Amino acid sequence: MLSDEDVREILKLIDESDLDELLIETAGFKLHVLRGAGVVSPDPTPHTPDPISNGLAINAPMLGTFYRAEAPGAAPFVDVGAKVGPDTVVCLIEVMKMMNSIPAGVSGTIAEVVAQNGELVEYGAPLFRVEPDG
């Protein structure tokens, strides 16, 4: 995964070169730069969690109300200590009565529930902290 720093470095290199177009593609990442077009196409892949201290974050893929369980009183989808895989549903985010199931997107163990149940979470806000496997 490239950092913002890496991307800036790449853009700087292109800027100093004679290249008119550059396409970099790796697993889960695509950067397409056209000189003079004025547009850098945004990363088309889903939002990838930013590494945080001692682990990974599961970030909100959309703004909405964060729910830890299917219904009030029901058991939470996951709790601290739960093992999750990329497809494990960890919470719901409600946008105007639409309930969206949020998968973990990473593998590991839930280390912390960061977001508050029933509260608004912003796009990109950390929801859970995950200790990666291994």
Next chain:
Amino acid sequence: MSVSRVFVANRGEIAVRIVRACHKLGLEAVVGASEVDMDGMAAEMADRAVCIGPASAGDSYLRPELIVQAALGTGCDAIHPGYGFLSENPALATLAHEHGITFVGPPVEAIELAGDKLRARREAEAAGLPVVPGRELATLDEARALAEESGYPLLLKAAGGGGGRGIKLVTGPDELAGLFGVAVAEARAAFGDERLYGERFIRNARHVEVQVAADDHGNAIQLGERDCSVQRRYQKLVEEAPAPFLAETTRDALREAGVAMARRLGYRNLGTVEFIVDADRGDFFFLEVNCRIQVEHPVTEEVTGYDLVAEQLGIAAGKPLSMRQEDVVLSGHAIECRLTAEDVSKNFMPSPGTLSRFAVPDLPGLRVDTHCRDGASIPPYYDSLMAKLIARADDRDAAVALMLEALDGLEVEGVETNRSLLASVLAHQDFANGAVTTRWLEEEAIAA
């Protein structure tokens, strides 16, 4: 209907403008920003900023459900949509009302009606406003029939559109079939509505619009007019108030027509009734109603002395307008220039980037509405408006001189701008003499 915390569903200079008006009125402001705008000036000035989605407007600023959810989640009791984005989309106003949030704008019915050019035209006729000869066109044969009656050039527009998109100028019969097909396709693609409207094209037209305001207490007034004839591809570049080179009888008739239209629609909040004035004959025709704060509202503020965004918030909260018609006195002359991040030499290609330097000169009578500053970024995802320079002086010539001084003293580094084009327009003999029509910039100034 009390309003105490306002959700600002926009970005750039207008989000800054709305936050300022909220704070002036003692209201809290929450800015809903996309990921790339979270470090912008509006987000910084607001009492709170929430990230509503990624940079792409289609996943953030254009999503009514995200806006309303964010407004609810932050305890806002009103949503100000600014201009563009969802400001004239009835879906946002409807959803806000359904959740008990006040929409700072006209009633949903007025937004729907104004968005439908054919219905708006019928209402204008019913209100006694003159309209350009024309009608809805279902087929190419109907377009041919209209062209035979009213002659060329003929203007084809998307009936469900706005903002200058989907408009085609047909100069002769050999172009009609081709452009009719293109216009239908564009109308369908841009607005999901392939109905077309054809009308006689007025060759030498000036764009003059009347600022209207109406409250819940039966007051409907006008705050003078603006001339926005300097346009490129139907996008305004330079605006001024009052409209120059207009016969006083025409000016009075235009203002009365604006109020008549507002009353006919049962309009509330701030609106603009747009007209075209035939520069050759002096008569005018209704064009459309804009149900939002206009980009160019500052020129009206500068000559009337009223804060129009504050009036919007007051009207939305159920208060009466702070002025009556007889209080509205225009004083002096104001000109606005839209500074954009575009490379004029490369066919107005957008020039996004980071501003290593942005500074405006401190001149008496100069106002600058902007979200730009040293280090600010102009992202590639949105329109390229960087700042609005507004010069106010006792008369038009002095306002022009002040604007030229302002453009000259502007410091911008990091992106290309249209500054030199703006300066050449302001310094042009045609601009000084009132020889500017809506096609002037493209045909004379840029081509020259």
